[in-house]
Amino acid sequence: MIWKSALRRLGAALIVMVGISMLIFAIARVMPGDPARIALGPNASAAQVAALRAERHLDAPLPIQYWEFVKALSRGDLGKSLYTNRPVTTDIAQFLPATLELVIVSAIIMVLIGLPIGILSAHFRGRLPDHVGRLIALIGVCTPAFVWGVILQLFFGYFWPVFPIEGRLLESTPVPPDVTGFFLVDTLLAGNVPAFFDALHHLILPAVALAMAGLGQTARLTRSNMIEVYDRPYIEMARAYGFRPLRIATRYAFRPAFIPTLTILGLEFAAMLGNAFLVEKVFGWPGISRYGVDVIIRKDLDAIVGTVLIIAAAFLIMNIVVDILVSIINPRIRLAAGRG
């Protein structure tokens, strides 16, 4: 039932992916500038540039080029980066896990801190905890992630140097054998606990910097949705029947309020993939967002298309996951799906 609707959404997502691939494929190629010339540099001869253009079918009509791209994609080949001269899939496999690890930890921080702030704000509406919570949320929302990055580096890396400000691990820590690409997981799989804590230590500042905007948004949304729910008859009923205030807040008011919040949380999570770029720059984090911007600047055609497709796929998958979660916590949708 739920899975049936998830499959339907997956189908829709595939269609969206085809559309995005055509769009980004065309956009990357109509942008001014000759990618072969940029890749080979100003000193290359015209013959060398022409050779590279021929090798990459850059002179063929767009539909032909797209067809070649699709054929290669069906073999799991996203082409070759003009810049690193490696298969794009290799580059992505190297950079994507770093970003995913960062974004996932940020999302966890966003939820674990943003939700309680929102719940407490609504519960103590108009009183001190509410004012504090709203202030935190407001500052979080209106300060860009890279500013958070610099502030956190300044305070916790310089004035009070308790956190490293760059990279994923110390120089002295051996890079764990690559299994998932998530250092937090790989270090534990390798049984290297000190390396795990080193990776975590490096993750905290960038993850907090990236989480702040979403955290503020989560707190604000949770608060306003909770306050709306507090006016519903079923909350008066809960109070009239002597349910404990804490139980009302965390259960009877939270669940109905969380349904609309969750949808936005999914979007915030997806937005982090894009925002990660600035945080990755500030913290020297070798992630896919930084890679994506680098390849756009170099007009590295295959790499641009590959990166955009991967990020779009992550976005779409996230949306499907959120839809499934919403239908799990919202009985109306769950039961309607069961009938259909």
Added chain:
Amino acid sequence: MSEPVLTIRDLRLAFGGRRGHPVLHGISLHVRAGEKVALVGESGSGKSVTARLAMGLLQESPRVHATGSIRFDGIEAISGGRDIARRRGNRVAMIFQDPTSALNPTFRIRGQFRDVLRSGDRGISAAEADRRAEAALAEVSIPDPKRALDSYAFQLSGGMNQRVMIAMALANRPALLIADEPGTALDVTVQAQTLGLMSDLTEKRGTAVLLISHNLGVVREFSDRVYVIYRGRIVEHGTTAQLFAEPRHPYTRALLAAIPKISGGGLPDLPERSPEFESPLIVHEGCGEPVEARA
């Protein structure tokens, strides 16, 4: 005559603090054990607010300024607090206008019923709570209690939800049941059925009922005694028989005249305000304040 379960004396309420907007101007009423009392008035007269104050539901708000006295079950509830909170769902329960929206849409009846029973017995086990919930639902003639417990409110009909509410309200055998326009959101037949059910069950258990209503037909069927409330004041008080046979206050007369009649003639007008309606309280014979409260 038994001692009242609920005695409200000179209850005044203003929204927005001491100098705020006055809503109640000295309400006094009492409900004795096992008695069915109606509080009748048009919307905005202050009847619902009186009921909510009696349950201590409004006092938390800093905008609410209430004075006077609300004695319930041996405690003073005028300023809210833990004593009255502990009695909610246990010694006093409430039935709402629209039962479907009064049940949480994201939890099954089972979970909500368990929490209701926990208000009466904090240590009750889930299995014991379910057993008692099933028995309570069977008592309100719900055909398949197990299935009802596993349902969400939006899966049940309004009438079914009303029965569930009645079962929840009476599950902990409260001394007082406050029914706030019960079932006004339901159709007339279902409303009559559930009122009958509520009447039977409370009579059987000796539960006192404070019925809040604007519907004089319902009041006449249901209650022993009636308070008529107009713009935050009680204007007439008597037994149901007295009041319907011989309404004395101009407002009560106007209310009674406004009951639509099948014989035709359309709906008579009830003037929104009239200087006559402000005339002083009329108490019918034998309906004075209880001796205990006066002392």
